[in-house]
Amino acid sequence: MKVLMQDQKIWITGASSGIGRALAIEAARGGARILLSGRNAEALEATRQLCDQREHIQCLSCDLSDTDAIPGWFEQALSLLGGLDVIIANAGIGQWGTALDTDDAVEHRLFQVNFEANRRLLKLYARYSRANQRPGLFVGVGSIAAKFGQPQLAAYSASKAALTLYLESAWREFHSSDFAVQLVHPGMVQTDIMHHSLGPDGRTSVPEKAHRGMDPERFARRFFRALNSGGFEHYIGGTELLSVPLHALFPRLFYRLLGR
């Protein structure tokens, strides 16, 4: 399925800031009908204001850590958009804290938002698609952090790794159907993710410096180009992406370079 066609119905989660906001702006340029979701209603409206053809953009406030409420939000999304062609499951939270110091509740929350919410959304959407004989595309947003463990990011890395393998398995299961699954791994993108990340006690930690990386608008353009090229897994970023093959092929060298 080609993404960004006129009037295509797209639900973007985590659209109140960063990558999700940039994806919404880019999708609106392509003429899509978009549902923006996130917890912060004001910030969602701010995203809407930045989009072309605002009359085609709607907002839905929801907290994806409340995973039992997800079937209800899925139904709401369907009725607001009048169908669903694509879900871009972008919402996610980062962390900053060692495994030893981080509260269990914080790690649970990271898994709820980064993995469990997306797992539930994927199943609801795939079942809807099959029941209505309608093609669909579910796009997950992973991270290169899914590819190797990183200090201070244990639950984040593990939640993204779980998402990666779940979606890869689903992609293979849906192989001969009209339901497609894709996964985009951002490298470093210049957003406020560090500022929103959870510290060991669950409070958001204040970053010492701004998060570096690719400009989100550039990332968004490459994101849709990648989806339209087909396949399952895509990496978008700069030289930091080299860490993935380096870790896979030369793990000892990788850890030596990092000073372990």
Ligand SMILES: NC(=O)c1ccc[n+]([C@@H]2O[C@H](COP(=O)([O-])OP(=O)(O)OC[C@H]3O[C@@H](n4cnc5c(N)ncnc54)[C@H](OP(=O)(O)O)[C@@H]3O)[C@@H](O)[C@H]2O)c1
């Ligand atoms: N920036 C990077 O370098 C980078 C690298 C690799 C992967 N990623 C991934 O890219 C995605 C977007 O991150 P970003 O960099 O754009 O960070 P961000 O600016 O912090 O955006 C995160 C988005 O997720 C939403 N979100 C967080 N918790 C939520 C919850 N409980 N319920 C619903 N929505 C929730 C936030 O909305 P509300 O606060 O309004 O709820 C926000 O819109 C994430 O999955 C992240 O892991 C980013």
